[in-house]
Amino acid sequence: MSILSTRGWLSMQPEKFRAAILSQGVLQHFAPGHVIYRLGDALGGIYGLVSGTVTVNIAPSDHTPQLIHLGAIGAWTGEGCFLTRQPRRLELRALVETSMMHVPLDTLDRMAAQDAEVVRYVAQSVMMGVDVLVRVIHDLQIPEAARRIAAVLQRATWIGEVPVPLTQAEIGAMANASRKQVNAALQRFAAAGWISNTYRSITIIDAERLRRFAAQGDGG
The missing domain is CATH 1.10.10.10 (Winged helix-like DNA-binding domain superfamily/Winged helix DNA-binding domain)
Structure with a gap:
C-alpha cells in the first residue's frame, strides 16, 4: 500500500526491501473491538497500519493489559517474534474499522535467509517502538x-x-x-x-x- 511507502518505518527502508514487504504482505481487515493478537500469543508475523486506529495494550505477563497508546498510520508492530522467537509481548486491538498489512513470520524468515540485512531493518522498527514507549513513560511522569x-x-x-x-x-x-x-x-x-x-x-x-x-x- 502506498501509505506504508511514505509513512513510518517502511518508508525509511531500502527500496528493494520495501518492495518485497509490500509484494508479499497480505491486507487484512478488522472490525471494531477485534483483537489482532494478545499478550502471550504464539509466534506470528508483523503488522503495518494502513487505515483506522488500533489500541496498544501492555502489562506484565501476569496482569491484564491496559491501554497506553494509539497506533499511527504507517506504524508497524509484532517484530519481537521474528527477532527473539518469543510470544507476543502486548495486545493489539482494532478501535474502529481497521486495515493492516500482515507479513507472515515464515515470509520474514525466507527474506532474512536471502539477505542478513533484513534483521537489521526489522530491528529499526523495534527501536522506533522504544522511542514511542519513552514518550509514553515521560508523559506519565508529569x-x-x-x-x-x-x-x-x-x-x-x-x-x-x-x-x-x-x-x-x-x-x-x-x-x-x-x-x-x-x-x-x-x-x-x-x-x-x-x-x-x-x-x-x-x-x-x-x-x-x-x-x-x-x-x-x-x-x-
Missing part, C-alpha cells in the same frame, strides 16, 4: 493530571487529522487520571478552544497549545 491528559490528547493526534475515538475512561487509563479529572480537563481545554468533544470522540483543534500546556502548564 505530576499534574491535567497536563498528563493534555499530553495524551496531543499524542493521539499521531493517528491523523481525525476525531480521537476515545471515551473519558480510556483517556483516564492512558493518563493515569480519574474520570473526574478527565472531565474537568476536557471542559477546560474546550473552553480554551483547544478541543471540541462528545461522549465518544474528541476533535483536536490546537495540538500545539496542548503540547505547550503539557510541557509547561499555566495555560500553555
Whole structure:
C-alpha cells in the first residue's frame, strides 16, 4: 500500500526491501473491538497500519493489559517474534474499522535467509517502538493530571487529522487520571478552544497549545 511507502518505518527502508514487504504482505481487515493478537500469543508475523486506529495494550505477563497508546498510520508492530522467537509481548486491538498489512513470520524468515540485512531493518522498527514507549513513560511522569491528559490528547493526534475515538475512561487509563479529572480537563481545554468533544470522540483543534500546556502548564 502506498501509505506504508511514505509513512513510518517502511518508508525509511531500502527500496528493494520495501518492495518485497509490500509484494508479499497480505491486507487484512478488522472490525471494531477485534483483537489482532494478545499478550502471550504464539509466534506470528508483523503488522503495518494502513487505515483506522488500533489500541496498544501492555502489562506484565501476569496482569491484564491496559491501554497506553494509539497506533499511527504507517506504524508497524509484532517484530519481537521474528527477532527473539518469543510470544507476543502486548495486545493489539482494532478501535474502529481497521486495515493492516500482515507479513507472515515464515515470509520474514525466507527474506532474512536471502539477505542478513533484513534483521537489521526489522530491528529499526523495534527501536522506533522504544522511542514511542519513552514518550509514553515521560508523559506519565508529569505530576499534574491535567497536563498528563493534555499530553495524551496531543499524542493521539499521531493517528491523523481525525476525531480521537476515545471515551473519558480510556483517556483516564492512558493518563493515569480519574474520570473526574478527565472531565474537568476536557471542559477546560474546550473552553480554551483547544478541543471540541462528545461522549465518544474528541476533535483536536490546537495540538500545539496542548503540547505547550503539557510541557509547561499555566495555560500553555
